Amino acid sequence: LLYIASDAELKSWGVRFIQPDRPGFGLSSPADSMEYRDYYRDIEQLLDHLKIERTGVLGWSAGTPWALALGATLGTRVTRVGIVGALMTPDDERLRGQTPLSSLLFIWTAKHWPSATGRLIEGLAAEWKKDPERFFRSQNLRNSKVDVDVAFRPEVARGLKLSNAETLRYGFEPLVRGELRRIGAPWGIDWKAIRAPVRFWHGLKDAATPPLGSRILAERINGAEVIEPPEEGHMLIVPRAREIVSWVAFGPVNPAR
Template identity: 30%
Template sequence: MNVTLADGRRMGYAVFGDPEGRPCLVVHGYSSSRWVAGWALSDAALRRHGVRAISVDRPGYGASAAHPRAGFAAWAEDAAELLGHLGLDRVATIGVSMGAGPALALAATRPGLVTSTTLLSGMAPVEGVGRWAPANRQDAFYWRLARRAPWLLRGLCSISSKAIAAGARGDAAQLIARVEKSLPPADLEVFRDLLDDTTRAAFVEDVRESSRQGGAALADDLLDYLRPWGFPLADVRSPVRLWHGTEDPKVPVSLARRLADQLPDVTAHFIPGAHFAPFAYRDEILEAI
């Protein structure tokens, strides 16, 4: 599904879970799409907890057009417009990984709209942090390019996106096997628990849609996080629930702790595991929503 925004751009979204349930806007992470809610949260779990997930494609991913202005606050305007189109005036939000900044931007700039924000392995602001790097060596290389050579980053992301697209066109079992091979043991265990006959199909769709428009959105994600966020975290007045693995190789837990310290109303869960660790607690997360 998609909606045409006031400026003529399209915004893609999908709805999972209980059609009559509590509305929750799901904001996907890096190299992902609206389909993340279909496998990482699962339609069955959403229905079990009475949650209606409106899962959106961020700009340049899936069915959403790129945004002419960079930044999370600009995206929040799109999200508010989508929710108005759907007739929703109060929603919870979930920000997954690099969906954290956009989700918090919506809470900060539309305080009357957002009831609560849940961050799952959420990326944190890095402005003023100094020297840092994720433990994952490939991710660290991409961040280094984003800081020093963004023109090279865009080329590399284009190549990466083409490889992702080629893999998604092939055999699903082979695609999943390649993904499993790349995961640390802690994430592999959670990933295998998440996938069943229904969620496997949603995962493959997520990979396909993540690369649908090429690699520009991948580069933009990294560059957006290196810029000021455009709003003070102190403006996020609604409750925030933060879930983060203590051994996350993609978003260092030190950044997550720093983020938690800057939010006015936060309940932080630092749990054993890596980047997928929060999804092992999805029933508890959805029950809280």
């Protein structure tokens, strides 16, 4: 969350924020065969090492299944689960026609034609390496205006560009064999095992992931809430950082409307 809240802001909120890289991203080595339900072993070791008994969990976009899986597997060590701009695979008929075609293409080819997906990602990686600034603009200008306005804030843009670099640290193959394969396959999450309070935030102007996905996921989890700001999009985690992080860390807060 380097571009969402500074260390000074988090400290002023009374929050200790720990952000592990998921497998194949940043400094976390690829683990192509790992499933979402297996991730708790890594996080359990991390919590033990840091002497943290209980924690809230926050997932944004592609972090959705990882965070929900931790809620299902870490038991009482998870106090709350917050999800922002939920990623949802189109395995529910209600989502057909709402998921961006580019996302469907990557998910389908990763499952049925992984070599083609590899070539697609390799092409994107080459485009990024050739001109990172142009790549950033082309990837973000396709979003809703409210998200463009947030993404092009200098501090946010710097963070997003760093994220692009971290995504490609291990090349494109781990993205195909691991990340996209997992997203497109059944997630294997025991929804009934999630006992901690769960809250979804999804802006109704989100052009990256359909808000209906958050509603469908919330239906599967007992007592889950959905907050849908009408004038915000996929980047709502930036203007609502304090609200979201505070709820995950400390419990019920009144959402800003």
